[in-house]
Amino acid sequence: MSAVLRARHLGKRYKQRWALSDCTFEVPAGHVTGLVGPNGAGKSTLLNLAAGMLTPTSGTIEVCGGVPGDGPAQLAKVGFVAQDTPVYASLTVADHLRLGARLNPGWDDALARRRIERLGLDPDQRAGRLSGGQRAQLALTLGIAKRPELLILDEPVAALDPLARREFLQDLMEAVAEHGLSVILSSHLVADLERVCDHLVVLVASQVRLAGALDELLATHHRLSGPRRDVATLPADQEVISASHTDRQTTLVVRTEAPILDPAWTVSGLTLEDLVLAYLARPAGAGSAGRPALTVLR
Amino acid sequence: MEGAVIEFHLDGRSGVSPYLQIVQQVRHALRLGLLDEGDRLPTVKEVVARLAINPNTVLKAYRELEHEGLVAARPGVGTFVTRTLADASLAAHAPLRQELRRWLSRARRAGLDDESIEALFMTTFRTAAREDIA
Numbered sequence: 001m002s003a004v005l006r007a008r009h010l011g012k013r014y015k016q017r018w019a020l021s022d023c024t025f026e027v028p029a030g031h032v033t034g035l036v037g038p039n040g041a042g043k044s045t046l047l048n049l050a051a052g053m054l055t056p057t058s059g060t061i062e063v064c065g066g067v068p069g070d071g072p073a074q075l076a077k078v079g080f081v082a083q084d085t086p087v088y089a090s091l092t093v094a095d096h097l098r099l100g101a102r103l104n105p106g107w108d109d110a111l112a113r114r115r116i117e118r119l120g121l122d123p124d125q126r127a128g129r130l131s132g133g134q135r136a137q138l139a140l141t142l143g144i145a146k147r148p149e150l151l152i153l154d155e156p157v158a159a160l161d162p163l164a165r166r167e168f169l170q171d172l173m174e175a176v177a178e179h180g181l182s183v184i185l186s187s188h189l190v191a192d193l194e195r196v197c198d199h200l201v202v203l204v205a206s207q208v209r210l211a212g213a214l215d216e217l218l219a220t221h222h223r224l225s226g227p228r229r230d231v232a233t234l235p236a237d238q239e240v241i242s243a244s245h246t247d248r249q250t251t252l253v254v255r256t257e258a259p260i261l262d263p264a265w266t267v268s269g270l271t272l273e274d275l276v277l278a279y280l281a282r283p284a285g286a287g288s289a290g291r292p293a294l295t296v297l298r
Numbered sequence: 299m300e301g302a303v304i305e306f307h308l309d310g311r312s313g314v315s316p317y318l319q320i321v322q323q324v325r326h327a328l329r330l331g332l333l334d335e336g337d338r339l340p341t342v343k344e345v346v347a348r349l350a351i352n353p354n355t356v357l358k359a360y361r362e363l364e365h366e367g368l369v370a371a372r373p374g375v376g377t378f379v380t381r382t383l384a385d386a387s388l389a390a391h392a393p394l395r396q397e398l399r400r401w402l403s404r405a406r407r408a409g410l411d412d413e414s415i416e417a418l419f420m421t422t423f424r425t426a427a428r429e430d431i432a
Contacts, residue, residue: 032352169350177343177353191310195351218315271313 004029004150004182005050009059012045018206019045022059025201025211027184029149032176034193034214035186036276037203043186044083046203047154050184051080064149076105079148083155085139089128093121096138097145104146112145115171133164140168144175151175153185157192165189169196194272202279209279214272221275224265225251242278253278302340303333308349316351320359328368331384339369339377 005027012020020042027033037043048054049061052069061068064077087096093116101107116123119137121130127138136156143151153172157165173196176183187193193200200217202210210217221241229250231240238260241253253270254260260267270278304327306320314322327333340348342356360377363369371377405415 031354166350170347173346173350173353174343177346192350194310195308195316195349198352198354215315269313 002029003027003062004064005184006062007046007059008061010046010049010056010061011058012042012049012054013057018057020049021206023203023208024059025208027182027201027211028199029182030180031199032173032183032185032197033199033201034197035184035201035203036188036190036193037186038280041203042206043203044154047080047152047184047186048082050150051078051152053080053082072105076146077149079143079146079151081139081143081151081153081156084159085136085156087127087130087135087138090126092124092126093130093138094123096127096142097123100142100145106147108145108147111147112141115141115144131164132159133161133167136160136164136168137171140171144171144179144181147179148181150182150184153183155186155188157187157189165192172196190273190276200272200276202276204280204282209282217275218270218272220257221253221255221270221278222260223251223253223268223270223274224260225249225268226262226265229264241282302344303327303337305340306345306349308351316349317355317359317362320345320356321362324359324363324368325383328379328381328383329388331382331388333379333382335379335382337379339379341376 003026007023007025010020010023011018023046035043035046045054049056050063050068052063052067052075055069064074066074066077068078069075088099091099097109097112097116100112101109116138119134119141121134121138127135130138136159140153140156143153156172157168160168169192172183172185175181185193185197194214198214200210200212200214201208227250228245228248231243231250231252234240234252234254235256235258237258238254238256241255243250243252245251253274304323306323308316308319312319324333324339339360342353342360345351345356346353360369360371364371364377368379368381368383369377370380402415405418410418
Protein backbone atom coordinates (compact mmCIF):
# COMPACT_ATOMS: atom_id res chain seq x y z
CA MET A 1 0.00 0.00 0.00
CA SER A 2 1.49 3.35 -0.98
CA ALA A 3 0.63 6.10 1.44
CA VAL A 4 -0.39 9.61 0.50
CA LEU A 5 0.04 10.73 4.11
CA ARG A 6 2.28 9.32 6.82
CA ALA A 7 2.27 10.67 10.36
CA ARG A 8 4.74 9.52 13.01
CA HIS A 9 4.17 10.64 16.60
CA LEU A 10 2.74 13.81 15.14
CA GLY A 11 1.88 16.54 17.65
CA LYS A 12 0.86 20.20 17.57
CA ARG A 13 0.71 22.47 20.58
CA TYR A 14 -0.95 25.88 20.76
CA LYS A 15 0.57 27.59 23.79
CA GLN A 16 -0.26 25.19 26.63
CA ARG A 17 -2.80 23.03 24.81
CA TRP A 18 -1.96 20.02 22.65
CA ALA A 19 -4.40 20.13 19.73
CA LEU A 20 -2.89 16.94 18.40
CA SER A 21 -0.64 14.53 20.23
CA ASP A 22 1.31 11.43 19.32
CA CYS A 23 -0.60 10.56 16.16
CA THR A 24 0.83 7.70 14.14
CA PHE A 25 -1.18 6.55 11.14
CA GLU A 26 -1.19 6.30 7.36
CA VAL A 27 -3.64 7.26 4.66
CA PRO A 28 -3.46 5.12 1.50
CA ALA A 29 -3.18 6.70 -1.96
CA GLY A 30 -6.06 6.47 -4.42
CA HIS A 31 -8.73 6.48 -1.75
CA VAL A 32 -11.23 8.87 -0.27
CA THR A 33 -10.55 9.11 3.43
CA GLY A 34 -13.05 10.49 5.89
CA LEU A 35 -11.81 12.26 9.00
CA VAL A 36 -14.36 12.29 11.82
CA GLY A 37 -14.34 13.47 15.39
CA PRO A 38 -16.11 15.87 17.73
CA ASN A 39 -15.49 19.63 17.60
CA GLY A 40 -12.09 20.50 18.99
CA ALA A 41 -10.70 16.99 18.44
CA GLY A 42 -7.93 18.36 16.22
CA LYS A 43 -9.33 17.66 12.75
CA SER A 44 -8.61 21.10 11.31
CA THR A 45 -5.18 21.12 12.93
CA LEU A 46 -4.36 17.80 11.30
CA LEU A 47 -5.58 18.96 7.88
CA ASN A 48 -3.69 22.25 8.18
CA LEU A 49 -0.53 20.33 9.06
CA ALA A 50 -1.00 18.12 6.00
CA ALA A 51 -1.49 21.16 3.76
CA GLY A 52 1.60 22.88 5.19
CA MET A 53 -0.35 25.77 6.72
CA LEU A 54 0.99 24.73 10.13
CA THR A 55 4.22 23.07 11.22
CA PRO A 56 4.33 20.21 13.75
CA THR A 57 5.50 20.77 17.32
CA SER A 58 6.67 17.17 17.54
CA GLY A 59 6.94 14.14 15.30
CA THR A 60 6.80 14.12 11.51
CA ILE A 61 4.25 14.26 8.74
CA GLU A 62 4.92 13.27 5.14
CA VAL A 63 2.45 14.05 2.36
CA CYS A 64 2.81 12.72 -1.21
CA GLY A 65 6.37 11.74 -0.34
CA GLY A 66 7.46 15.21 0.81
CA VAL A 67 7.31 17.68 3.67
CA PRO A 68 4.05 19.69 3.58
CA GLY A 69 4.48 23.22 2.21
CA ASP A 70 8.12 22.60 1.29
CA GLY A 71 8.62 24.47 -1.99
CA PRO A 72 6.60 24.91 -5.20
CA ALA A 73 6.78 21.24 -6.29
CA GLN A 74 5.23 20.07 -3.00
CA LEU A 75 2.60 22.83 -3.04
CA ALA A 76 1.54 21.77 -6.54
CA LYS A 77 0.85 18.23 -5.33
CA VAL A 78 -1.64 19.16 -2.64
CA GLY A 79 -4.92 21.03 -2.98
CA PHE A 80 -6.47 22.45 0.17
CA VAL A 81 -9.99 23.76 0.64
CA ALA A 82 -10.12 25.22 4.13
CA GLN A 83 -13.15 25.27 6.40
CA ASP A 84 -16.21 27.17 5.06
CA THR A 85 -14.81 26.93 1.49
CA PRO A 86 -13.28 30.43 1.48
CA VAL A 87 -13.13 32.52 -1.69
CA TYR A 88 -12.19 36.18 -2.28
CA ALA A 89 -15.48 38.05 -1.90
CA SER A 90 -14.52 41.05 -4.01
CA LEU A 91 -13.05 39.06 -6.90
CA THR A 92 -15.21 37.70 -9.69
CA VAL A 93 -15.51 34.04 -10.65
CA ALA A 94 -13.31 34.72 -13.71
CA ASP A 95 -10.71 36.43 -11.45
CA HIS A 96 -10.55 33.27 -9.35
CA LEU A 97 -9.81 31.19 -12.42
CA ARG A 98 -7.13 33.65 -13.58
CA LEU A 99 -5.60 33.54 -10.12
CA GLY A 100 -5.68 29.74 -10.16
CA ALA A 101 -3.96 29.69 -13.55
CA ARG A 102 -1.21 32.08 -12.43
CA LEU A 103 -0.50 30.36 -9.12
CA ASN A 104 -0.64 26.71 -10.12
CA PRO A 105 1.85 25.19 -12.59
CA GLY A 106 -0.38 22.22 -13.39
CA TRP A 107 -3.57 24.30 -13.85
CA ASP A 108 -6.17 22.70 -16.11
CA ASP A 109 -7.93 25.73 -17.54
CA ALA A 110 -10.23 23.77 -19.84
CA LEU A 111 -11.47 21.73 -16.89
CA ALA A 112 -12.06 24.83 -14.77
CA ARG A 113 -14.04 26.59 -17.53
CA ARG A 114 -16.08 23.49 -18.30
CA ARG A 115 -17.03 23.15 -14.67
CA ILE A 116 -17.96 26.81 -14.25
CA GLU A 117 -20.12 26.62 -17.35
CA ARG A 118 -21.82 23.41 -16.25
CA LEU A 119 -22.50 24.86 -12.81
CA GLY A 120 -24.11 27.85 -14.50
CA LEU A 121 -21.89 30.36 -12.68
CA ASP A 122 -21.63 33.82 -14.23
CA PRO A 123 -17.89 34.55 -14.73
CA ASP A 124 -18.49 38.25 -13.99
CA GLN A 125 -20.27 37.60 -10.70
CA ARG A 126 -18.39 38.62 -7.58
CA ALA A 127 -17.69 35.62 -5.35
CA GLY A 128 -19.16 37.47 -2.36
CA ARG A 129 -22.56 37.40 -4.02
CA LEU A 130 -22.60 33.66 -4.69
CA SER A 131 -24.80 31.33 -2.65
CA GLY A 132 -23.15 28.99 -0.15
CA GLY A 133 -23.47 26.07 -2.55
CA GLN A 134 -22.04 28.05 -5.46
CA ARG A 135 -19.14 29.30 -3.33
CA ALA A 136 -18.33 25.74 -2.29
CA GLN A 137 -18.48 24.64 -5.92
CA LEU A 138 -16.12 27.48 -6.95
CA ALA A 139 -13.65 26.46 -4.23
CA LEU A 140 -13.93 22.82 -5.36
CA THR A 141 -13.33 23.89 -8.97
CA LEU A 142 -10.09 25.60 -7.96
CA GLY A 143 -9.07 22.53 -5.95
CA ILE A 144 -9.75 20.11 -8.82
CA ALA A 145 -8.41 22.27 -11.68
CA LYS A 146 -5.12 22.56 -9.83
CA ARG A 147 -4.83 18.83 -10.62
CA PRO A 148 -3.29 17.86 -7.28
CA GLU A 149 -2.33 14.34 -6.22
CA LEU A 150 -4.12 14.90 -2.94
CA LEU A 151 -7.12 17.13 -2.31
CA ILE A 152 -7.77 18.06 1.32
CA LEU A 153 -11.19 19.40 2.27
CA ASP A 154 -12.03 20.68 5.74
CA GLU A 155 -15.78 20.36 6.44
CA PRO A 156 -16.65 21.21 2.84
CA VAL A 157 -20.37 20.46 3.03
CA ALA A 158 -21.21 21.43 6.62
CA ALA A 159 -22.90 24.71 5.67
CA LEU A 160 -24.69 23.45 2.56
CA ASP A 161 -28.33 22.50 2.12
CA PRO A 162 -29.00 18.83 1.23
CA LEU A 163 -29.25 19.44 -2.51
CA ALA A 164 -26.07 21.54 -2.72
CA ARG A 165 -24.34 18.95 -0.55
CA ARG A 166 -25.32 16.11 -2.84
CA GLU A 167 -24.23 18.06 -5.93
CA PHE A 168 -20.91 18.91 -4.32
CA LEU A 169 -20.22 15.27 -3.43
CA GLN A 170 -21.32 14.07 -6.87
CA ASP A 171 -18.80 16.39 -8.51
CA LEU A 172 -16.09 15.46 -6.04
CA MET A 173 -16.62 11.73 -6.70
CA GLU A 174 -16.68 12.34 -10.44
CA ALA A 175 -13.28 14.05 -10.17
CA VAL A 176 -11.96 11.12 -8.14
CA ALA A 177 -13.16 8.66 -10.79
CA GLU A 178 -11.79 10.76 -13.63
CA HIS A 179 -8.41 11.84 -12.28
CA GLY A 180 -7.71 9.18 -9.68
CA LEU A 181 -6.83 11.79 -7.08
CA SER A 182 -6.67 10.97 -3.38
CA VAL A 183 -9.00 12.86 -1.08
CA ILE A 184 -9.04 13.50 2.65
CA LEU A 185 -12.15 15.21 3.92
CA SER A 186 -13.45 15.94 7.37
CA SER A 187 -17.15 15.93 8.13
CA HIS A 188 -19.68 15.53 10.89
CA LEU A 189 -22.14 14.02 8.48
CA VAL A 190 -21.43 10.35 8.83
CA ALA A 191 -24.16 9.38 6.34
CA ASP A 192 -22.32 11.35 3.64
CA LEU A 193 -19.01 9.81 4.62
CA GLU A 194 -20.50 6.33 4.39
CA ARG A 195 -21.28 6.94 0.73
CA VAL A 196 -18.16 8.71 -0.42
CA CYS A 197 -15.36 7.32 1.74
CA ASP A 198 -13.64 3.97 1.61
CA HIS A 199 -11.21 4.74 4.39
CA LEU A 200 -11.76 6.26 7.79
CA VAL A 201 -9.78 8.04 10.50
CA VAL A 202 -11.47 8.75 13.83
CA LEU A 203 -9.91 11.52 15.88
CA VAL A 204 -10.96 12.04 19.50
CA ALA A 205 -9.39 14.39 22.05
CA SER A 206 -6.27 15.08 19.94
CA GLN A 207 -5.56 11.41 19.22
CA VAL A 208 -6.27 8.96 16.42
CA ARG A 209 -8.56 6.28 17.87
CA LEU A 210 -9.26 4.30 14.75
CA ALA A 211 -7.93 4.20 11.19
CA GLY A 212 -8.58 1.70 8.44
CA ALA A 213 -10.53 0.60 5.39
CA LEU A 214 -14.25 1.12 5.88
CA ASP A 215 -15.20 -2.39 4.73
CA GLU A 216 -12.76 -4.00 7.13
CA LEU A 217 -13.81 -1.83 10.04
CA LEU A 218 -17.46 -2.68 9.48
CA ALA A 219 -16.67 -6.38 9.05
CA THR A 220 -14.62 -6.64 12.24
CA HIS A 221 -16.95 -4.76 14.60
CA HIS A 222 -20.05 -6.43 15.99
CA ARG A 223 -22.82 -5.61 18.40
CA LEU A 224 -23.42 -8.43 20.87
CA SER A 225 -26.38 -8.64 23.17
CA GLY A 226 -27.21 -11.37 25.61
CA PRO A 227 -27.59 -12.27 29.28
CA ARG A 228 -25.65 -10.10 31.67
CA ARG A 229 -22.00 -10.97 31.74
CA ASP A 230 -18.65 -9.66 32.97
CA VAL A 231 -16.61 -8.42 29.99
CA ALA A 232 -13.46 -9.86 31.57
CA THR A 233 -14.74 -13.33 30.66
CA LEU A 234 -14.71 -12.62 26.92
CA PRO A 235 -12.19 -14.34 24.63
CA ALA A 236 -8.89 -12.44 24.44
CA ASP A 237 -9.28 -11.61 20.76
CA GLN A 238 -12.47 -9.62 21.36
CA GLU A 239 -11.65 -6.03 22.12
CA VAL A 240 -14.50 -4.26 23.88
CA ILE A 241 -15.21 -0.84 22.40
CA SER A 242 -18.34 -0.08 24.38
CA ALA A 243 -20.32 -1.94 27.00
CA SER A 244 -23.63 -1.27 28.70
CA HIS A 245 -25.40 -3.43 31.24
CA THR A 246 -28.84 -3.71 32.76
CA ASP A 247 -29.62 -6.07 35.64
CA ARG A 248 -30.17 -8.89 33.19
CA GLN A 249 -28.68 -7.89 29.88
CA THR A 250 -25.29 -6.93 28.47
CA THR A 251 -24.85 -5.09 25.17
CA LEU A 252 -21.38 -4.73 23.73
CA VAL A 253 -19.59 -3.41 20.71
CA VAL A 254 -16.52 -5.56 20.14
CA ARG A 255 -13.77 -5.61 17.58
CA THR A 256 -12.47 -8.99 16.46
CA GLU A 257 -11.15 -10.64 13.32
CA ALA A 258 -12.59 -14.00 14.36
CA PRO A 259 -16.24 -15.06 14.12
CA ILE A 260 -18.37 -14.80 17.27
CA LEU A 261 -19.09 -18.40 18.25
CA ASP A 262 -20.67 -18.02 21.69
CA PRO A 263 -24.36 -18.97 21.23
CA ALA A 264 -25.36 -16.81 24.20
CA TRP A 265 -24.91 -13.70 22.09
CA THR A 266 -27.24 -12.26 19.52
CA VAL A 267 -24.82 -10.81 16.99
CA SER A 268 -25.60 -7.94 14.68
CA GLY A 269 -23.63 -5.65 12.43
CA LEU A 270 -23.03 -1.96 12.97
CA THR A 271 -23.71 0.99 10.75
CA LEU A 272 -20.86 3.43 10.27
CA GLU A 273 -22.67 5.88 12.52
CA ASP A 274 -22.91 3.33 15.36
CA LEU A 275 -19.26 2.47 14.89
CA VAL A 276 -18.12 6.08 15.01
CA LEU A 277 -20.31 6.85 18.01
CA ALA A 278 -18.91 3.86 19.90
CA TYR A 279 -15.41 5.26 19.47
CA LEU A 280 -16.38 8.84 20.24
CA ALA A 281 -17.94 7.75 23.53
CA ARG A 282 -15.00 5.56 24.48
CA PRO A 283 -13.01 6.95 27.42
CA ALA A 284 -9.46 8.12 26.73
CA GLY A 285 -6.75 5.56 27.37
CA ALA A 286 -9.08 2.63 26.72
CA GLY A 287 -7.99 -0.02 24.29
CA SER A 288 -4.49 -1.42 24.24
CA ALA A 289 -3.88 -0.44 27.84
CA GLY A 290 -7.38 -1.37 28.98
CA ARG A 291 -8.01 -5.03 29.68
CA PRO A 292 -4.94 -7.19 30.16
CA ALA A 293 -4.64 -9.55 27.21
CA LEU A 294 -5.39 -13.14 28.06
CA THR A 295 -3.43 -15.90 26.40
CA VAL A 296 -4.94 -19.22 25.55
CA LEU A 297 -2.98 -22.18 26.91
CA ARG A 298 -3.17 -25.35 24.88
CA MET B 299 -22.13 5.34 -27.62
CA GLU B 300 -25.41 3.86 -26.59
CA GLY B 301 -26.68 4.85 -23.17
CA ALA B 302 -26.77 2.52 -20.21
CA VAL B 303 -29.95 0.53 -19.75
CA ILE B 304 -30.32 0.75 -15.99
CA GLU B 305 -29.69 3.27 -13.25
CA PHE B 306 -28.70 2.37 -9.74
CA HIS B 307 -30.17 3.74 -6.53
CA LEU B 308 -29.09 3.39 -2.94
CA ASP B 309 -31.14 2.65 0.13
CA GLY B 310 -29.31 4.25 3.04
CA ARG B 311 -31.50 2.50 5.61
CA SER B 312 -31.24 -1.04 4.31
CA GLY B 313 -28.07 -1.85 6.23
CA VAL B 314 -26.75 -3.49 3.07
CA SER B 315 -23.40 -2.06 1.97
CA PRO B 316 -23.55 0.16 -1.14
CA TYR B 317 -21.36 -2.18 -3.17
CA LEU B 318 -23.65 -5.12 -2.43
CA GLN B 319 -26.71 -3.06 -3.29
CA ILE B 320 -25.26 -2.45 -6.76
CA VAL B 321 -24.45 -6.15 -7.19
CA GLN B 322 -27.97 -7.08 -6.10
CA GLN B 323 -29.58 -4.53 -8.40
CA VAL B 324 -27.70 -5.92 -11.40
CA ARG B 325 -28.59 -9.51 -10.48
CA HIS B 326 -32.18 -8.45 -9.93
CA ALA B 327 -32.33 -6.76 -13.35
CA LEU B 328 -30.80 -9.87 -14.91
CA ARG B 329 -33.35 -12.10 -13.26
CA LEU B 330 -36.27 -9.97 -14.33
CA GLY B 331 -34.97 -9.81 -17.88
CA LEU B 332 -34.45 -6.04 -17.56
CA LEU B 333 -30.83 -6.50 -18.55
CA ASP B 334 -29.86 -8.68 -21.46
CA GLU B 335 -26.69 -10.04 -22.94
CA GLY B 336 -24.68 -7.29 -24.59
CA ASP B 337 -26.22 -4.47 -22.55
CA ARG B 338 -23.79 -1.94 -21.17
CA LEU B 339 -23.74 -1.14 -17.47
CA PRO B 340 -23.32 2.53 -16.53
CA THR B 341 -19.68 3.61 -16.40
CA VAL B 342 -18.06 4.14 -13.01
CA LYS B 343 -18.00 7.87 -13.68
CA GLU B 344 -21.72 7.90 -14.52
CA VAL B 345 -22.60 6.00 -11.35
CA VAL B 346 -20.55 8.14 -8.98
CA ALA B 347 -21.71 11.36 -10.61
CA ARG B 348 -25.29 10.28 -10.00
CA LEU B 349 -25.14 8.64 -6.60
CA ALA B 350 -22.26 10.60 -5.04
CA ILE B 351 -20.53 7.40 -3.94
CA ASN B 352 -16.93 6.30 -3.88
CA PRO B 353 -15.66 5.05 -7.28
CA ASN B 354 -14.00 2.07 -5.59
CA THR B 355 -17.43 0.94 -4.41
CA VAL B 356 -18.61 0.70 -8.00
CA LEU B 357 -15.39 -0.98 -9.13
CA LYS B 358 -15.72 -3.53 -6.36
CA ALA B 359 -19.31 -4.31 -7.37
CA TYR B 360 -18.36 -4.67 -11.03
CA ARG B 361 -15.41 -6.90 -10.14
CA GLU B 362 -17.70 -9.15 -8.14
CA LEU B 363 -20.15 -9.38 -11.04
CA GLU B 364 -17.25 -10.14 -13.36
CA HIS B 365 -16.06 -12.84 -10.99
CA GLU B 366 -19.53 -14.40 -11.10
CA GLY B 367 -19.29 -14.44 -14.89
CA LEU B 368 -22.25 -12.11 -15.33
CA VAL B 369 -20.44 -9.18 -16.91
CA ALA B 370 -17.16 -8.49 -18.69
CA ALA B 371 -15.17 -5.27 -18.80
CA ARG B 372 -13.92 -4.08 -22.16
CA PRO B 373 -11.18 -1.56 -21.37
CA GLY B 374 -11.99 1.88 -22.68
CA VAL B 375 -15.47 0.86 -23.78
CA GLY B 376 -17.41 -0.21 -20.72
CA THR B 377 -18.75 -3.15 -18.80
CA PHE B 378 -21.14 -5.44 -20.64
CA VAL B 379 -23.57 -8.14 -19.64
CA THR B 380 -22.36 -11.56 -20.75
CA ARG B 381 -24.96 -13.82 -19.24
CA THR B 382 -28.54 -13.48 -18.19
CA LEU B 383 -30.22 -14.99 -15.16
CA ALA B 384 -33.73 -14.92 -16.55
CA ASP B 385 -33.60 -18.52 -17.69
CA ALA B 386 -35.55 -21.52 -16.47
CA SER B 387 -35.96 -20.07 -12.98
CA LEU B 388 -38.25 -17.29 -14.25
CA ALA B 389 -40.80 -19.92 -15.30
CA ALA B 390 -40.68 -21.44 -11.83
CA HIS B 391 -41.60 -18.15 -10.14
CA ALA B 392 -45.34 -18.39 -10.65
CA PRO B 393 -45.93 -21.84 -9.08
CA LEU B 394 -43.54 -21.02 -6.22
CA ARG B 395 -45.39 -17.79 -5.53
CA GLN B 396 -48.65 -19.68 -5.44
CA GLU B 397 -47.31 -22.17 -2.91
CA LEU B 398 -45.95 -19.33 -0.82
CA ARG B 399 -49.36 -17.63 -0.85
CA ARG B 400 -50.99 -20.85 0.35
CA TRP B 401 -48.40 -21.14 3.07
CA LEU B 402 -49.00 -17.52 4.11
CA SER B 403 -52.75 -18.00 4.45
CA ARG B 404 -52.14 -21.13 6.53
CA ALA B 405 -49.83 -19.12 8.78
CA ARG B 406 -52.48 -16.40 9.19
CA ARG B 407 -55.17 -18.93 9.98
CA ALA B 408 -52.82 -20.29 12.66
CA GLY B 409 -52.82 -16.80 14.19
CA LEU B 410 -49.36 -15.50 13.19
CA ASP B 411 -49.05 -11.76 12.65
CA ASP B 412 -46.77 -10.10 10.05
CA GLU B 413 -43.81 -9.90 12.36
CA SER B 414 -44.04 -13.51 13.46
CA ILE B 415 -44.33 -14.67 9.86
CA GLU B 416 -41.27 -12.68 8.85
CA ALA B 417 -39.28 -13.92 11.86
CA LEU B 418 -40.28 -17.54 11.19
CA PHE B 419 -39.38 -17.24 7.53
CA MET B 420 -36.00 -15.56 8.18
CA THR B 421 -34.88 -17.99 10.90
CA THR B 422 -35.89 -20.99 8.77
CA PHE B 423 -34.21 -19.44 5.75
CA ARG B 424 -30.99 -18.87 7.69
CA THR B 425 -30.98 -22.29 9.31
CA ALA B 426 -31.55 -23.97 5.96
CA ALA B 427 -28.76 -21.89 4.40
CA ARG B 428 -26.43 -22.88 7.21
CA GLU B 429 -27.30 -26.57 6.84
CA ASP B 430 -26.65 -26.36 3.12
CA ILE B 431 -23.17 -25.02 3.78
CA ALA B 432 -22.38 -27.58 6.49
